Amino acid sequence: MIIKDKEFEIYLSKEEIAERISSLANEIENNLDGIKPTFISILNGSYIFTADLLRALDIECEVSFVKLASYKGTSSTGNVISIIGLEQSIHNKDVFIIEDIIDTGVTLANFIPDIQQRNPKSITIISLLSKPEARKVPIEANYVGFEIPNKFVVGYGLDYDGLGRNLSDLYILKEG
Ligand code: XMP
Ligand code: MG
Secondary structure: OEEOOEEEEEEEOHHHHHHHHHHHHHHHHHHHOOOOOEEEEEEOOOHHHHHHHHHHOOOOOEEEEEEEEEEEOOOOOOEEEEEEOOOOOOOOOEEEEEEEEEOOOHHHHHHHHHHHOOOOOEEEEEEEEEOHHHOOOOOOOOEEEEEOOOOOEEEOOEOEOOEOOOOOOEEEEOOO
């Protein structure tokens, strides 16, 4: 399938994604032990994953959405993340961050201290996808849907230059 100017091939079908999310949800539920999570979903990429994961969870919970804006060249890491949209207090709450993908890890490594400053009781990270080979900073999720190779993916909420977020399946960049 061509998206804009690049060729992608199917990598994970919507059925495979749904099946994995259902088992992830079970795993999360079984580990909750009475905890009432406050989910923080990172937009835009996580919107579909968040909707599907939260509906697979049969629990009482809160959910907020944030957008991250990064500015280059203003810190040692080259990135400062500012949070847009977290009006809700997370003081003493069990925060579960929902990400679409962990690539270099830089986004989350910058975001987490900001969350920590707001004194939550705990922080848990859930990411649908992870590219372990791409990591530049040591950050790992507590729950990962799929580990994938270090190649660009699109669909199921993730975009290539603004396109492809609405695709039900996940596609990977075709080489050559
Ligand atoms: P880092 O490198 O900070 O990346 O862990 C996290 C953010 O980068 C975007 N990203 C991707 N988006 N296909 C996408 O559509 C990809 O393969 C990909 N890899 C990284 C994404 O926004 C993620 O939140
Ligand atoms: Mg994203």
